Amino acid sequence: MALGFRAVEVDYRVTAEQMRTLRPALEREGIGVVSVHSPFPRDPWADPGRAHVEGPRLTAPDRDERRAAVRRAVESLAWAEDLGAPVVVLHVGTVEWSGEPDPLELERRLRQGRRDEPEYEELRRAVAQARERFAPRFRDAALSSLDRLAGEALRRGLTLALENRYHPAEIPSSDEFDLFFRELDGAPLGYWHDTGHAAAQWCLGFEPEVTGPLERFQDRLVGTHLHDAVGLDDHRSPGEGELAFEALLALVPDGAPRVLEVHPGSPEDALRAGKERLERWIGRS
Numbered sequence: 579m580a581l582g583f584r585a586v587e588v589d590y591r592v593t594a595e596q597m598r599t600l601r602p603a604l605e606r607e608g609i610g611v612v613s614v615h616s617p618f619p620r621d622p623w624a625d626p627g628r629a630h631v632e633g634p635r636l637t638a639p640d641r642d643e644r645r646a647a648v649r650r651a652v653e654s655l656a657w658a659e660d661l662g663a664p665v666v667v668l669h670v671g672t673v674e675w676s677g678e679p680d681p682l683e684l685e686r687r688l689r690q691g692r693r694d695e696p697e698y699e700e701l702r703r704a705v706a707q708a709r710e711r712f713a714p715r716f717r718d719a720a721l722s723s724l725d726r727l728a729g730e731a732l733r734r735g736l737t738l739a740l741e742n743r744y745h746p747a748e749i750p751s752s753d754e755f756d757l758f759f760r761e762l763d764g765a766p767l768g769y770w771h772d773t774g775h776a777a778a779q780w781c782l783g784f785e786p787e788v789t790g791p792l793e794r795f796q797d798r799l800v801g802t803h804l805h806d807a808v809g810l811d812d813h814r815s816p817g818e819g820e821l822a823f824e825a826l827l828a829l830v831p832d833g834a835p836r837v838l839e840v841h842p843g844s845p846e847d848a849l850r851a852g853k854e855r856l857e858r859w860i861g862r863s
Contacts, residue, residue, distance in 0.1 A: 581850055584608075587837045588661070589615035591626040597657075611663040612835040613739070613801055616654035626842075630669055636723035637671025637716040637749055644719055648726050655727070659734045665800055665835070666731070667739045667770050670720050670749045675712045679704040681747045684782055685810060693781075702783050709747055713754075720749055721761055728765035739770035739800045742791050744778045744812075751784070752791055759798060768800030771830075772839070773821055774812025781809055788821070792829050801835040804856060813841045815852030816859075824859045836860070 586604070588597060588611055597619055604611070620629045634647035651668065658666045679701055687698050724738070731738050740750055740758065750758060759767060771792045780788040792799070804826075805812055806819030816823055816838070830836065838853060 581846070581853060583838075583853070585610040585612040585835070587611070587613040587615055587667070587835075587839075588618060588657075588663075589667075590617050590620055590629040591842070592619055593622050594619040595622070601661075611658075611661040613665040613667055613837065614654050614658040614661065614663045615667040616669070617650045618654045618657055635671050636668070637673075637720045639715050639719050644723055648723050651723075651727055652730050655730055655734055655736055658736055664735075665737045665739050665768070665770075667741050667801070668727075669743070670724070670740055671716060672745070672749060673709050673713045673716045673747045675708055679708055681705045681709075681745060684746065688781060688810060693783075699783070705746055706784070709751075713749075716749060717754060717757065720754075721758065724758060724762060724765075724767070728762055728767060731766045737766045737768050737800055739768045741770040741803070742772055742775050742779070744772075744775040746779070746782055746784050752794060755791070755795055755798075767798075769795040769798040770801050770803070771795075771799060772803040772805075773823075773826060774803070774805045774807045774814075774839075777807040777812060777821060778810050789826060789829060792826065796829055796831070799831060799834055801837065802830055803837050803839040805839050806852075813839065815840050815844060815848040817852060817855040818848070823856065824862060827856075827859050 586609060617629065617633060620626060624632065634643045634650060636644065636647045636651065638644045638647060654666050684701055684705060692698055727738055740755065755769065776785065776791055777788050779785040785791065804816060806814040806816050806821050808819045836856065838856065840849065840852065
């Protein structure tokens, strides 16, 4: 609050009890809630750092697990309505397969400085082909989940924001965004751009430009997570990495929330400097 933020996003690290404690302070300071990041609230026994990837999946082929994931997301929608947040940000899920090729091996090789090796590109193509081969049933599950959630969001006057993802096996890819928007045409569904995730997909070779998804879905954009990155190392304060924020911010329409999302425990002076840089860049964009 001392940093002068006018609004916040509440996310999967926050428990219901923590939110009930925090809410009076936010209201007293006149700080709004611009978005809720599902799954919210966190179960008290869940690891805060993994609460967004553990638990039931919206992409689960198993119907009972998928229904449990939908119920969890509906809880996030209910909280968003109660908090006055117009948008709920969703991680949709992952295409899963066992054995080779291992998509995480791509990340290991990139971190080892092996991006220019011919074997890297061979592995990248193999991962892309495996993902496409195994994707249909996970896409179908995602569509089923999103269809149910869209009806609930419409009833509550909220927007579901699908976030671009970090790992190559995660859903949605850029083409899957097109699929979901087409199949759920008319639903309260938007695009949420995460700058570090886009940078990772570009570094790994799955996006031709670091701004590609933002340009492609600019007309669907309902909000952003802003953080800097050096290669795959993201969630840095803006200005501490390699991203060209002035060019990025020029693509963000006025009124779309710009959420500063850095690693928990980042020093206050780094947060302050990042906020000041963003405000300066936004003023020039």
